Amino acid sequence: MNNPHGNEVRPYGDTLNDGKVQMSFTLPVPASPEAAEAARELARKMGLEEPEVCSFRDLGEAFSFYILYGRCTHGVDISRIHVAKVDTETLNFYEINGLIEKELDRKIRVVGACTGSDAHTVGLDAIMNMKGYAGEYGLERYPWFETWNMGSQVPNEVMIRKAVEVGADALLVSQVVTQKEVHIHNLTELVELLEAEGLRDRFLLVVGGPRISHELALELGYDAGFGPSTLPVDVASYIAQTLAKRSRP
């Protein structure tokens, strides 16, 4: 297709490069024609041309809600973008167990926990529990994984102690509910504690959660990060292949 903008990509509504986007936001003022005009003005400042407020309403307590459409005037050259990704291939249950058996010939030991104040184990359980998630068994079900799911609100120190005690190969940290970036502090603390005790290189350090990306994980000093819609096989594949690779001479 002939694209007048070269490699630049823009939002698509119904015509290439029309730049159409939708957005919605709340303003801390009562609904009024002036407030709707202010919403349009804001959209323009965000780089939207021809912004239209297609719906707005008062929310009470001097707040109002706006839904807008507009044309985005910016484009991005996608060929210049590089994203850090977990680059191991996702194998299936049998392939993963087979690989561990063949290359390591011992069970991989994994300690998992929701650390810090986080009480939400739904993500960790989806990856670790027998039942798993969306039809994919959790790590507990893998004959070649031995797992310890420590549950919620585990202090970083306690997790490290457990990992040392059982001779873990990998640590799985889950962070689900967070506010004011508390998960970042918590994740950073774990790395710092491991480094302080000279243990960082002993474990494969993996973090998962709805606000986690591989890139963020690397930035924080982890080996890998898994975001939303990760399945147990993704994590198992990564751990098995990475440890297998490390074990090769």
Added chain:
Amino acid sequence: MEEKLKVDKARVERCLTAADSIADGIAGHIEANTTISVERSVLRLLGIDGVDAGGVPLPNVVADTLHREGLLDRGAFYWIANAAAETGRSPQEIASGMAEGTLPVTTFPRRSWQELDKVVEPLLEEGLNRLRRSRRERSELQERFPPGPRPWLYVIVATGNIYEDVVQARAAALQGADIIAVIRTTAQSLLDYIPYGPTTEGFGGTYATQENFRIMRQALDEAGEQTGRYIQLVNYCSGLCMPEIAVTGGMERLDMMLNDSMYGILFRDINMKRTFVDQDFSRTVNAYTGIIINTGEDNYLTTADAVEEAHTVLASQFINRELARRSGMPLSLMGLGHAFEINPDKEDGLLYEIAGAQLIRQIFPDCPIKYMPPTKYKTGNIFKSHLQDGLFNLTGVLTGQSIQLLGMLTEAVHTPFLQDRALSIENAKYIFNNARHLADEITYKPDGIIQRRSEEILAQAADQLEEIAREGLMPSLSRGVFANIARPVDGGKGAGGVIPKGPEYRNPFKETMRKELGHE
């Protein structure tokens, strides 16, 4: 009411019988023990509040002092009454004296309970009057501003800052919410004390403190006047401070509290012996203050599979119901919980949801059933999420649920924005209004998927309850019967706070509350 599903009465009877025998199995333990938090709640009822110079709540200072000396087996009430008889001081003055180390309460001559009669009576009455007053206020306000039709719209605020919560809550009430829950900061359930004063910092929620309760209550009363509907306030009576939170919630006229007999054991790893004693008194207090409890069976389905484990929800509801009944709670205050958590990819999943919800509705006709929204299969696709919530709302109104906790389109993205809540209220109002009497038009096909599914759930629940009854509740929980989570009988947090009652033990508040509730 016309029976929409055919429910096998004999099977329901089996469930009730098994639940009764399950409750019998732990009744001796509950009767024989008190806990540090039960005793702190007694101290709060005696009017002890505030913190010492180091910021430790005075109820903790007093209870810990007595516990250290091994004296709580008479009950905290005894020591305050005895000190009051000795010094003529008020409980608050006694507590302050103990905190300052100037009042050697445990060295005073020990009078018998009988000798203390004249001191106990006014202390007891004053404590109870405070609770009676807030119950009366609620009735009066609800007469002037009747709550809206059911299902009630229940939304959560969770900013971490009570003053910001107030803004969000008032806006939600104006938009049509009937019930506001101030979600607690993560990890509060594991604090063995109630923080003090107004708070503006929390993670994923706001600290439950008595002052925060008061601030929100006042805001919702104002919103009630404005909207002409009484707006109900919810907080969390769970964790290590169950009974204390029940007391402060009763004093500040909360209307609902999450209160489950097993949630803390399963999901917070709190010791089960502690929890069973704590839940009992907390429910007596909730019942006495007219607070509707919400049980937490919905959580089972976020951990375990919602189709395979549907019967565990029903089984647990029978247990929660029986334990609450034994604490003196009427059915009309038992908000038994469940959830709409079946994988949205499942063919006929909606029919399964309807089967579960309708079955629970029919089995517990006098209970205000609490229905929780989809969360587990929310992915961040807010558009699909809004539709999932729509199906959930349709199921809620179709099956006559009482308390509908509204789903948020941004579930799995962030704690709700003001607009998220407004959109979800709009969603629920639209569907409830648009399908208000749909249920009246419907009965379920005798051999249909929904009827058969409901029979299956009930049969499995009956089997499970009988198995738990045979094995005993504590051993069953240690085997992982609920939510696929196993907890050892003597493991978990707070076990050190369980205290065997001595022969001189009394909790006059509990005695009187139970008497007035018709349970002696």
